[in-house]
Amino acid sequence: MGYGYAGKILRLNxxxxxxxxxxxxxxxxxxxxxxxxxxxxxxxxxDKTVSGFDPRNVITIMAGPMAGTLAPGSTxxxxxxxxPQGYPIEWFTRSSFGGRFAPQLKYAGWDGVxxxxxxxxxxxxxxxxxxxxxxxxxxxxxxxxxxxxxxIWARVTGNRLNDWQAVGDAYTTQKPAVLCxxxxxxxxxxxxxxxxxxxxxxxxxxxxGAWGAKNLKAISVRGTGGxxxxxxxxxxxxxxxxxxxxxFNVDNPRNEAPIVNxxxxxxxxxxxxxxxxxPIWEPCRPKGCQGCPVACSRRMASGLANEAHCxxxxxxYLGIIPPGTQPTWMTPGEWAxxxxxxxxxHGLAKARYRTTDLLNDYGINVYDVFFAxxxxxxxxxxxxxxxxxxxxxxxxxDKWGTEEYKAAYLKMIAYREGVGDDLAEGLERAAERWxxxxxxxxxxxxxxxHWGYSEHNxxxxxxxxxxxxxLGDRDSNDHSFDLPTHGIPRxxxxxxxxxxxSAERLVGILSQKVLPLQGDPLMFDYSDAGLYSASRxxxxxxxxxxxxxxxxxxxxxxxxxxxxxNANAPDFSGYTPEGEARFFNAVTGKNISFVDGMEIGRRTxxxxxxxxxxxxxxxxxxxxxxxVYQVPSTRINHFPVYENGQWxxxxxxxxxxxxxxxEEWKAKYYELEGWDKITGWPTRSTLEPLGLGKxxxxxxRRGKLGG
Amino acid sequence: MxxxxxxxxxxxxxxxxxxxxxxxxxxxxxxxxxxxACSLVHEGKTDLSLSRIQIxxxxxxxxxxxxxxAICRQCVNPKCVEACPTEALHVDAANGNTRTVxxxxxxxxxxCIDACPYKPSRMIWHHEKGVAVKCDLCGRAPHWxxxxxxxxxxxxxxxxxxxxxxLVKEAPEQEGDAGxxxxxxxxxxxxxxxxxx
Numbered sequence: 001m002g003y004g005y006a007g008k009i010l011r012l013n014x015x016x017x018x019x020x021x022x023x024x025x026x027x028x029x030x031x032x033x034x035x036x037x038x039x040x041x042x043x044x045x046x047d048k049t050v051s052g053f054d055p056r057n058v059i060t061i062m063a064g065p066m067a068g069t070l071a072p073g074s075t076x077x078x079x080x081x082x083x084p085q086g087y088p089i090e091w092f093t094r095s096s097f098g099g100r101f102a103p104q105l106k107y108a109g110w111d112g113v114x115x116x117x118x119x120x121x122x123x124x125x126x127x128x129x130x131x132x133x134x135x136x137x138x139x140x141x142x143x144x145x146x147x148x149x150x151x152i153w154a155r156v157t158g159n160r161l162n163d164w165q166a167v168g169d170a171y172t173t174q175k176p177a178v179l180c181x182x183x184x185x186x187x188x189x190x191x192x193x194x195x196x197x198x199x200x201x202x203x204x205x206x207x208x209g210a211w212g213a214k215n216l217k218a219i220s221v222r223g224t225g226g227x228x229x230x231x232x233x234x235x236x237x238x239x240x241x242x243x244x245x246x247x248f249n250v251d252n253p254r255n256e257a258p259i260v261n262x263x264x265x266x267x268x269x270x271x272x273x274x275x276x277x278x279p280i281w282e283p284c285r286p287k288g289c290q291g292c293p294v295a296c297s298r299r300m301a302s303g304l305a306n307e308a309h310c311x312x313x314x315x316x317y318l319g320i321i322p323p324g325t326q327p328t329w330m331t332p333g334e335w336a337x338x339x340x341x342x343x344x345x346h347g348l349a350k351a352r353y354r355t356t357d358l359l360n361d362y363g364i365n366v367y368d369v370f371f372a373x374x375x376x377x378x379x380x381x382x383x384x385x386x387x388x389x390x391x392x393x394x395x396x397x398d399k400w401g402t403e404e405y406k407a408a409y410l411k412m413i414a415y416r417e418g419v420g421d422d423l424a425e426g427l428e429r430a431a432e433r434w435x436x437x438x439x440x441x442x443x444x445x446x447x448x449x450h451w452g453y454s455e456h457n458x459x460x461x462x463x464x465x466x467x468x469x470x471l472g473d474r475d476s477n478d479h480s481f482d483l484p485t486h487g488i489p490r491x492x493x494x495x496x497x498x499x500x501x502s503a504e505r506l507v508g509i510l511s512q513k514v515l516p517l518q519g520d521p522l523m524f525d526y527s528d529a530g531l532y533s534a535s536r537x538x539x540x541x542x543x544x545x546x547x548x549x550x551x552x553x554x555x556x557x558x559x560x561x562x563x564x565x566n567a568n569a570p571d572f573s574g575y576t577p578e579g580e581a582r583f584f585n586a587v588t589g590k591n592i593s594f595v596d597g598m599e600i601g602r603r604t605x606x607x608x609x610x611x612x613x614x615x616x617x618x619x620x621x622x623x624x625x626x627x628v629y630q631v632p633s634t635r636i637n638h639f640p641v642y643e644n645g646q647w648x649x650x651x652x653x654x655x656x657x658x659x660x661x662x663e664e665w666k667a668k669y670y671e672l673e674g675w676d677k678i679t680g681w682p683t684r685s686t687l688e689p690l691g692l693g694k695x696x697x698x699x700x701r702r703g704k705l706g707g
Numbered sequence: 708m709x710x711x712x713x714x715x716x717x718x719x720x721x722x723x724x725x726x727x728x729x730x731x732x733x734x735x736x737x738x739x740x741x742x743x744a745c746s747l748v749h750e751g752k753t754d755l756s757l758s759r760i761q762i763x764x765x766x767x768x769x770x771x772x773x774x775x776x777a778i779c780r781q782c783v784n785p786k787c788v789e790a791c792p793t794e795a796l797h798v799d800a801a802n803g804n805t806r807t808v809x810x811x812x813x814x815x816x817x818x819c820i821d822a823c824p825y826k827p828s829r830m831i832w833h834h835e836k837g838v839a840v841k842c843d844l845c846g847r848a849p850h851w852x853x854x855x856x857x858x859x860x861x862x863x864x865x866x867x868x869x870x871x872x873x874l875v876k877e878a879p880e881q882e883g884d885a886g887x888x889x890x891x892x893x894x895x896x897x898x899x900x901x902x903x904x
Contacts, residue, residue: 068743069753070740107754161765162775164820168834171832173777224834225754225756226752226757228752229751232747232751236851239740240866243868250870260898260900272868284770285771285773290738299774300770307766
């Protein structure tokens with residue numbers, strides 16, 4: 001196997017406790033990460049219609065060729081399989097996480113792990129280089145994710161931390177990298193995460209529950225090998241090119257926030273330590289995943305909420321800051337921009353951090369509990385929830401928003417106590433149990449537009465993430481486009497400054513960089529007309545191809561890649577599309593172009609589509625919840641719009657999607673992808689040129705090949 | 708007071724190194740890019756076990772104690788050089804007096820690893836070659852296109868995205884962390900909300 005690879009994949013069957021290997025070279029055409037996972041899932045999961053909790057579900061955990069080398073933000077690890085969170089069908093899905101698991105896995109000599117079957121008792125997997133054992137996890141079952149990891153570190157290292165430890169004839173100072181579930185996963189929650197280190201999570205999809213169903217508590221990896229790269233000089237040169245031209249210079253920034261401690265400004269200049277989003281209230285450092293120059297998370301003087309990010313650190317704000325009774329979410333940036341500080345800011349911050357840690361310790365997907373938290377409070381105001389009410393629940397609603405309330409709420413979900421048993425099913429399934437789902441999806445009280453996943457952006461405003469989700473399997477959680485198009489005007493409005501770049505210049509940069517679909521600025525028009533255009537079909541197609549290859553398969557992080565706009569560059573022009581292939585080729589010695597990668601991404605997207613078709617996907621299902629078409633959005637959302645021959649940033653709040661026009665748009669999109677416009681199924685003429693003839697054969701056997 | 712007939716042991720002395728790496732532990736982001744770069748320029752591959760600089764950290768540790776940066780100090784009185792029975796460990800006059808291992812003379816006894824007074828030991832065991840290796844300030848890094856050594860560039864310094872590693876010419880204090888742990892943060896770091904003290 002070539003440069004950038006360990007050369008083999010670990011295959012574990014928990015039912016018969018067998019350990020075997022797959023030669024990575026067998027799947028080399030898929031490159032790594034997601035592509036590897038999809039191809040292996042296709043081959044090994046015999047019945048793709050089973051539940052995520054079924055022992056026949058195959059879970060893959062795949063590193064990419066860049067992990068553990070030296071390319072910025074390239075250490076993502078991809079988990080795939082049938083995800084219990086999906087609704088009404090548990091789609092084959094994915095989640096990825098950062099940290100240092102993927103590098104350690106490769107240093108141990110493995111490009112990935114495949115998990116099949118179900119153990120007859122709780123187990124954990126101990127990987128020390130080539131030595132793999134399936135260990136008894138009865139002593140770990142019931143522990144949170146932190147204690148689980150600390151216990152495994154102690155067992156593997158003999159408690160000899162922070163010094164050289166012998167591993168065979170080699171030594172390492174590094175702790176094993178552990179991936180594990182908490183109590184939520186053990187209780188088969190559909191919104192359970194798989195956690196690594198302090199705050200790195202495979203969050204969406206419900207993989208924690210899928211692990212729990214397999215009786216799998218943890219995988220620990222420890223490696224003392226290395227990864228050979230094809231051209232170390234070119235790799236370092238490319239890093240220095242990136243550092244010099246594109247990275248935020250912490251000693252002398254080219255572009256600095258207009259306000260002190262204004263973390264939202266990260267969107268503009270990629271400054272470190274900002275993705276917990278809240279301003280910095282206590283001494284801390286930025287913390288980076290292995291090999292990442294941005295270092296988006298933090299480690300705190302209190303040791304609380306270490307390595308946590310984004311919604312896990314921000315959901316605890318809800319109801320705490322500013323203290324009040326309205327379930328609104330005041331962004332920290334708005335707050336930093338001049339709102340009065342609460343009297344006990346540090347006490348409140350610590351309460352928030354503790355809540356974050358509790359969430360990650362149980363291993364619960366914050367995205368679902370955030371929306372459920374708001375939903376509960378509204379139901380409380382409507383007198384629909386409480387002791388003896390329609391939804392019988394004894395949570396202390398008079399303390400809603402406090403740490404005490406949140407702790408009770410999380411515990412209830414983690415252990416499936418009371419209505420926590422419903423919430424552990426994910427909010428959409430819970431609402432169905434309570435007889436509320438249909439009405440609340442009509443009114444928008446339940447903001448779950450697609451597949452059992454909440455909104456990420458507003459599906460009526462910056463539609464890219466939501467369109468990608470309805471055409472896919474889960475919250476696409478892809479910030480390729482919205483970081484620049486929405487982030488730049490948003491930061492300007494919070495800080496009451498002019499946008500750092502005009503809408504016209506911004507869409508100019510974006511449209512130049514989206515190879516091979518470049519040259520069409522209307523791909524980034526968020527006016528009403530822009531939502532249903534042929535250009536929008538290209539936007540979504542580009543995003544899916546890019547994500548499937550450069551991000552999910554190669555392992556580039558969504559935070560750094562793609563990079564269209566870059567405030568650290570004199571002309572604001574980022575390192576996409578040059579950086580992707582430069583780093584990749586330096587590591588692997590291959591000579592692929594950016595567009596070659598996009599084509600592999602298209603191939604992988606089609607393979608995934610075929611799995612969903614086998615699971616029951618049809619065009620008629622790819623419809624948003626009714627409120628998306630009936631209820632205008634209220635959130636302020638600025639995006640570039642092209643109207644009357646002019647580009648400008650405009651607030652696009654106040655509109656709903658037009659259902660008929662969206663259906664027409666879908667036909668445009670299917671046509672672009674080469675899928676059947678009636679069914680949404682891939683056709684043989686699309687699949688065969690992609691080398692997916694056997695996939696077409698299988699679809700045909702099942703009567704599901706597009707015509 | 709020494710007994711009659713015995714000689715007091717004098718500290719082992721060696722010509723001073725012309726360069727020293729110092730670090731700002733509060734500025735480090737724990738990304739380990741320095742370790743990747745170090746092993747790349749010395750070994751042509753990324754390998755944490757073979758990196759001459761080691762970072763150990765605790766995900767749940769309290770800042771700044773959550774991270775320790777283990778860099779070779781190019782000691783004024785290098786115990787590793789003193790302990791080496793084969794003279795493989797020597798003061799490399801051709802490379803600014805860095806304390807360096809001549810792999811052809813090293814017999815793999817590992818005495819130097821134990822002799823280094825710091826934890827984790829700054830002497831690295833190269834398990835593939837069966838020899839000890841250590842930081843040479845990139846003076847003899849075969850995969851480093853730049854001129855290394857005290858008068859040149861070091862991969863860890865160049866790569867560090869937080870600019871938390873620096874080369875200085877004067878020997879820092881040789882007791883404890885004084886002089887080797889420095890403050891490399893300016894007002895721009897503070898503007899982000901991070902501590903500058």
